[in-house]
Amino acid sequence: MSKERVLVTGAAGLVGNAIARALLDRGDHVIAIDRFAGRIEGVDIMQCDLNDIHQLHAVTGPGLAGVVHCGAFSGPMVARDNPYAMVQVNIVGTANVLELARIYKSRRFVFCSSTSAYGHAKGDPVQEDSHMEPESLYGASKVASEQMVSAYAKQYGVDGVSIRLSWVYGPRRTTDCVIRDMLTNARAGLPTTLPFGADFHRQFIHVDDAAAALLKAFDAPALPRRTYNATGGTRVTLSDIADIVRDIYPAASIELAKGPDPLDEFQDAFDLSAARRDLDYVPRVELAEGIHRYARWLEKTQKS
Numbered sequence: 001m002s003k004e005r006v007l008v009t010g011a012a013g014l015v016g017n018a019i020a021r022a023l024l025d026r027g028d029h030v031i032a033i034d035r036f037a038g039r040i041e042g043v044d045i046m047q048c049d050l051n052d053i054h055q056l057h058a059v060t061g062p063g064l065a066g067v068v069h070c071g072a073f074s075g076p077m078v079a080r081d082n083p084y085a086m087v088q089v090n091i092v093g094t095a096n097v098l099e100l101a102r103i104y105k106s107r108r109f110v111f112c113s114s115t116s117a118y119g120h121a122k123g124d125p126v127q128e129d130s131h132m133e134p135e136s137l138y139g140a141s142k143v144a145s146e147q148m149v150s151a152y153a154k155q156y157g158v159d160g161v162s163i164r165l166s167w168v169y170g171p172r173r174t175t176d177c178v179i180r181d182m183l184t185n186a187r188a189g190l191p192t193t194l195p196f197g198a199d200f201h202r203q204f205i206h207v208d209d210a211a212a213a214l215l216k217a218f219d220a221p222a223l224p225r226r227t228y229n230a231t232g233g234t235r236v237t238l239s240d241i242a243d244i245v246r247d248i249y250p251a252a253s254i255e256l257a258k259g260p261d262p263l264d265e266f267q268d269a270f271d272l273s274a275a276r277r278d279l280d281y282v283p284r285v286e287l288a289e290g291i292h293r294y295a296r297w298l299e300k301t302q303k304s
Contacts, residue, residue: 005063006218007031009071009097011045012038014173015112015165016070018211023068031059034071041172050093056100064104068214069097070112073138074175083137090141095148102156109160110217111149115203115229115270117142117164125271128164128227135265150226161217166231166270170207170290171297178238179204182245183295184302186252197238198256203270204241205232206285206293216279224278229270232290233283244291 006023010016011032020032020043033048033056048055050071072090094111101109115121116139123130134140142164149160169179178197185192205213213230217223242254260266275281285293 003027003029004065005029005031007033007060007064007067007097007100009033009050009067009069009093010074010112011043011070012036012040013070013074014170014207015168015210015214016068017041017043017172018207019068019070019214022211022215031064033059050096051088053096053099056096060100060104062104064100064106066106066108066110066218067097067101068110068112068218069094070214071097072112072141086137086141090138091144091148094145098148098152098158098160101158101160102152107159108218109149109152109158110214111145111160111162112214113142113146113162113164113227114139115164115166115231115267116265117146118265118267120265121267121270123268123271125269126229126267127271128225128229128274146227153226159223160226161220161223162227163213163217164227164229164270165210165213166203166205168207168210169204170294171301173207179241179245179291179294180298182242182252182254183248183291183298186245186249186254187295187299187302189251191253191255192242193255194238195257196259196261198258199237199239200260200264201235201237201267202261202264203231203235203267204287204290205230205283206290209283209285212284213275213279213281216275216281220279225274228275228279228281229272230275230281231270231272231283232285232287233272234287235269236287241291244288247288248292248295
């Protein structure tokens with residue numbers, strides 16, 4: 001594809017930075033914004049608040065070919081005690097960025113959504129049109145934003161799509177991550193003890209696959225639907241994760257009690273067939289390999 005001007009919000013974050021790098025690597029002109037300015041992994045990031053509509057216009061302007069919107073509070077564990085901020089950033093912020101895409105006639109708008117939007121989810125497997133009943137305000141903010149993306153497509157012709165990512169892990173994650181905690185503790189000779197999780201399933205996706213799913217959605221010639229699931233293709237218990245960590249660090253001390261994570265939802269395996277069919281998305285990073293790679297990255301970055 002020809003070089004394009006693309007806005008990436010949340011470019012200092014885990015997924016936002018990965019997609020910004022992917023776009024830069026292929027020659028696109030990336031307008032990378034976040035709450036904090038700086039240079040991260042080769043991406044020059046401008047400070048810009050999602051709720052400052054005037055500043056958003058100032059850094060973008062005419063000729064904006066596309067938007068990849070990753071800027072948000074990134075999980076139900078973040079801003080739990082500040083629901084007003086969650087609404088302002090995750091919902092109003094999305095509306096502001098959609099307005100940029102509408103006004104400047106961007107060809108594609110990709111929204112980084114989450115499987116938290118489903119809440120508890122049962123299916124064989126769970127498809128995109130399943131009932132949405134989020135258990136957290138974070139999940140509700142993703143549902144609201146998805147609905148705005150769909151409405152902007154219907155009413156204003158903004159060609160938008162929402163990609164529902166599962167639990168993202170990998171280099172540069174800063175929010176809660178059980179994989180990182182197990183690896184870091186094992187390397188330091190510290191125990192990991194959790195009062196839940198031995199039989200609790202979770203679906204992880206490596207950050208590289210998450211960025212690939214967003215890029216596939218950005219590049220797709222057509223969008224037969226407005227929402228897609230994107231996971232790493234596995235559904236494992238936290239005990240399974242512990243076994244992989246012990247393969248890396250045989251002396252790792254990890255004790256997990258049975259029971260669900262009190263801050264997470266029960267979810268059956270998510271259906272990836274629509275993303276495979278329409279976006280040509282297939283997860284490439286096998287879970288054990290991804291955790292091994294994450295361990296090597298942590299070893300390099302945590303050296304004293």
